[in-house]
Each structure stands twice: as C-alpha cells, then as structure tokens.
Amino acid sequence: MQKPTLLMTGPYPEWEMPLLKASYHVLKLWEAPDKAAFIAAHAKDVRAIASRGDLGAANTLIDALPHLEIISLFGVGLDAVDLAHCKAKNIRVTITPDVLTADVADIALGLCLAVARNIPQGDAHVRSGAWANAMLPLATRMTGKRMGIIGLGNIGMAIAKRAAAFDMPIAYHNRNKRNDVPYAYCETVEALAAQSDFLVAVIPGGAQTQAMIGAAAFIALGKEGYFINVARGSVVDEAALLHALEKGVIKGAGLDVYLNEPKPDPRFAKLTNVVLQPHIGSGTFETRRGMGQMVRDNLAAHFAGKPLLSSVV
Numbered sequence: 011m012q013k014p015t016l017l018m019t020g021p022y023p024e025w026e027m028p029l030l031k032a033s034y035h036v037l038k039l040w041e042a043p044d045k046a047a048f049i050a051a052h053a054k055d056v057r058a059i060a061s062r063g064d065l066g067a068a069n070t071l072i073d074a075l076p077h078l079e080i081i082s083l084f085g086v087g088l089d090a091v092d093l094a095h096c097k098a099k100n101i102r103v104t105i106t107p108d109v110l111t112a113d114v115a116d117i118a119l120g121l122c123l124a125v126a127r128n129i130p131q132g133d134a135h136v137r138s139g140a141w142a143n144a145m146l147p148l149a150t151r152m153t154g155k156r157m158g159i160i161g162l163g164n165i166g167m168a169i170a171k172r173a174a175a176f177d178m179p180i181a182y183h184n185r186n187k188r189n190d191v192p193y194a195y196c197e198t199v200e201a202l203a204a205q206s207d208f209l210v211a212v213i214p215g216g217a218q219t220q221a222m223i224g225a226a227a228f229i230a231l232g233k234e235g236y237f238i239n240v241a242r243g244s245v246v247d248e249a250a251l252l253h254a255l256e257k258g259v260i261k262g263a264g265l266d267v268y269l270n271e272p273k274p275d276p277r278f279a280k281l282t283n284v285v286l287q288p289h290i291g292s293g294t295f296e297t298r299r300g301m302g303q304m305v306r307d308n309l310a311a312h313f314a315g316k317p318l319l320s321s322v323v
C-alpha cells in the first residue's frame with residue numbers, strides 16, 4: 011500500500027524522522043528554497059501536515075492542499091491554526107496535551123528562581139573569577155512570596171502545585187472562576203498582579219488573549235514584582251513589558267516566549283533584570299519523546315480509521 015504523504019512545516023527531533031518515514035512519504039517544507047513552488051508541486055499528494063504548536067499552519071497553506079485530512083501538532087498551542095477554518099473544511103486537528111505539562115511548569119518555577127536569586131549572574135561571577143574580588147549582591151527570596159497564575163488550566167495547576175511546595179500563597183485569573191480549587195480568584199489580570207510577587211502567564215495565545223497583560227498590570231505588579239511568561243509572546247503588550255523592565259516599574263522577568271521568535275526584540279538582551287530562554291518549556295528528551303509519540307499515534311489512528319487520541323477538531 012502506498013504511504014500517505016505527510017508535509018512537515020518545521021523540524022522535529024531527529025529521532026522522529028525514521029519513525030515518521032517508516033509510515034509516510036515525508037516532505038520537509040522548511041528545507042525547500044522556494045516554498046510556494048514546493049507546495050504547488052506536491053499539493054495534490056499531501057494528506058497530512060505535521061507541524062508544531064509554535065508554527066501551526068496558515069490558512070493559505072491549508073487552502074493550497076486539496077486533499078488535506080489532518081493537521082497533527084507537536085505541542086498544545088492552538089494559536090497558529092484557524093480551528094473554525096479547519097472544521098469548515100473537515101480537517102482534523104490534534105495536539106499533544108498532558109505529556110508536556112510537568113516540564114512547562116518546571117521551567118516556570120525555574121525562571122522564578124533564576125531571576126529572583128540571580129542564578130545567571132552567580133554563574134557568571136564564578137566563571138569570570140570575579141568572586142575572588144567581590145561577593146555577589148544579595149538576591150530576593152522566593153519561598154513564601156505570593157504566586158499569581160494567569161490561566162489555571164493543566165499547566166497552571168502544575169505550577170500551583172510546585173509553588174505550594176515553596177509555601178507560596180496562590181491566586182489566579184481565568185476567564186471564569188473555578189469551583190474545584192482552593193486558590194483565590196481575581197476577576198482581572200490587574201487585580202491579580204496587585205496581589206502577586208510572581209506573576210506567571212500560562213494562558214493560551216490567540217485573539218482572545220492578545221496583549222491582555224499590559225502597562226496597567228505591570229504597574230499593579232510593582233517594583234518588587236517579577237513577571238514570568240511560559241505562554242506565548244502575544245499575550246503580553248511587549249512594548250509595555252520592555253518599558254516596565256527598563257524603567258524599574260517591575261523588578262524583573264523570566265521569559266521563555268516572545269512576540270518575534272526566534273529573533274526577539276534585541277532590547278531584552280540588554281537588560282540585566284531578565285532571564286531569557288529560547289522557548290524550551292517542553293524541551294526535555296522525556297517530554298519531546300512523548301510529544302513525538304503522540305503525533306505519530308494520532309496520525310496512525312487517523313489513517314487506520316480509528317478514533318483520534320487528542321483531537322481538538
């Protein structure tokens with residue numbers, strides 16, 4: 011039987027490639043020098059897209075593929091796929107939930123600690139030999155400080171669980187109050203910021219959350235507060251964040267995501283009160299193996315006519 015043609019929009023971990031190639035005729039869009047010509051040449055064959063949460067699939071790509079049946083995303087972010095468009099065209103969409111929850115929560119807490127305790131500065135201090143001449147300035151305690159979580163979904167809950175181990179009182183903001191958690195609910199991001207020392211964003215990106223964390227939230231968080239983002243760059247008004255960091259409106263930030271990835275605004279790199287990571291919240295061998303498996307399992311289920319494991323459309 012002929013293998014179905016699978017279009018990949020960007021690289022996966024290399025161990026995934028032989029596994030995918032065993033079942034599919036794999037096309038690598040990102041390696042094509044002329045993407046439009048590549049798509050036009052293969053459009054009729056493509057039955058599936060394997061993409062990533064951060065890359066998604068544009069409607070122009072979807073519309074160019076007349077026999078597209080399924081988009082399988084390596085990640086949980088849905089902001090880069092137009093679900094209504096997929097639904098209207100009867101194209102299934104799958105994600106990789108749960109497997110990445112713990113790692114994204116871990117990196118959120120890691121960023122809190124790294125920025126408050128000046129871990130990168132301490133590392134540089136030892137490496138450079140500066141320690142022989144001077145002590146590192148004192149840092150800020152994290153234990154017992156107030157944790158504010160914007161987006162109390164699965165990852166938000168995992169962050170809360172970890173924050174509880176640091177004796178942090180926990181509050182959150184969601185579109186709706188949850189009745190199944192003991193944490194304090196704030197109706198607005200600004201109200202949550204006003205009662206947080208660490209304000210962590212973990213809400214989905216997309217039109218509904220576009221720039222929802224802005225200047226007023228940073229003023230409310232205040233000059234002793236830290237902002238952490240493991241969600242999407244789009245959920246923050248990035249100009250307001252840069253201003254808040256440059257002017258000391260807030261104390262610091264730990265960021266895994268940016269508006270322009272992989273080339274974030276160069277002003278971030280000039281700041282000494284930020285810890286920056288290259289969108290690696292889910293970036294462990296363990297999690298990425300689980301994500302790859304889930305992409306393949308969803309695709310295999312689709313082509314076997316079985317129920318999908320984790321479809322959103």
Ligand code: 8YV
Nearest residue numbers: 062063064084085086087292
């Ligand atoms: C991944 C993500 O980093 O889940 C998401 O939506 O952004 C991340 O887990 C990305 O999709 C893989 O590169």
